[in-house]
Amino acid sequence: MRVAVISDVHANLRALEAVLAAIDDEHLDAVWCLGDTVGYGPRPNECCTSVRERAALCLVGNHDLVALGDIAVGDFNDEAAAAALWTRDELSADSQSFLRGLEPAARVEGAELYHASARDPVWEYLLSEDAVRATFDLTTAPLVLVGHSHVALAVNARGDELDGGLAPGGTEVELDGRWVLNPGSTGQPRDGDPRAAWLLLDLEQRRASFRRVAYPVKETQAELRAAGLPPGLAARLAFGE
Ligand code: ZN
Numbered sequence: 001m002r003v004a005v006i007s008d009v010h011a012n013l014r015a016l017e018a019v020l021a022a023i024d025d026e027h028l029d030a031v032w033c034l035g036d037t038v039g040y041g042p043r044p045n046e047c048c049t050s051v052r053e054r055a056a057l058c059l060v061g062n063h064d065l066v067a068l069g070d071i072a073v074g075d076f077n078d079e080a081a082a083a084a085l086w087t088r089d090e091l092s093a094d095s096q097s098f099l100r101g102l103e104p105a106a107r108v109e110g111a112e113l114y115h116a117s118a119r120d121p122v123w124e125y126l127l128s129e130d131a132v133r134a135t136f137d138l139t140t141a142p143l144v145l146v147g148h149s150h151v152a153l154a155v156n157a158r159g160d161e162l163d164g165g166l167a168p169g170g171t172e173v174e175l176d177g178r179w180v181l182n183p184g185s186t187g188q189p190r191d192g193d194p195r196a197a198w199l200l201l202d203l204e205q206r207r208a209s210f211r212r213v214a215y216p217v218k219e220t221q222a223e224l225r226a227a228g229l230p231p232g233l234a235a236r237l238a239f240g241e
Pocket of ligand 1: 008010036061063148149150
């Protein structure tokens with residue numbers, strides 16, 4: 001089975017469409033989405049429709065939960081909170097019912113999936129050695145997939161040793177032993193590469209391939225401005241920060 005893993009689409013339809021076109025070119029068996037389909041970006045309903053159609057498995061993230069009113073806006077920084085309130089008003093009944101049906105964690109044969117981490121599936125950023133170690137300790141599957149930080153990562157556990165780190169576009173990993181993988185963010189990358197991120201997993205060949213695809217950033221920026229969303233959200237997309 002060959003699977004595309006996407007995460008943190010954040011209502012960036014232009015980025016999602018570019019990633020889905022790249023996924024189509026690979027003729028894969030399934031798409032899995034690790035959550036935060038909405039929040040920050042200008043096209044939440046179209047992204048919900050597209051992810052609902054395409055993803056066999058989809059998690060809910062903290063930005064989805066704040067848009068549903070299940071998390072308080074006060075837990076977010078100013079730009080994220082402003083975008084969350086805008087998204088709450090914008091979300092259609094169909095989008096709400098789609099997001100409401102999702103969980104922040106899932107388990108499939110050979111893999112455990114979390115929006116954020118095993119210790120805190122909604123909020124914890126898996127960016128420190130301590131956090132990665134805790135997630136390995138709390139899981140048993142050979143493969144653990146997380147999103148949330150918007151930073152593509154591949155970390156391998158060999159006994160007590162952790163090995164690996166950032167996984168820029170083009171990184172290829174042999175999945176021997178246990179791995180934590182973060183595909184990076186489709187709609188708001190924060191690892192210095194502004195291109196939309198996704199991950200190709202070959203579960204038979206035990207290989208992971210970190211992919212990046214260019215998309216029309218300027219069009220998403222224009223949509224953000226037209227929606228009246230905070231200017232910083234448009235600016236950061238150009239730099240992947
Ligand atoms: Zn996110």
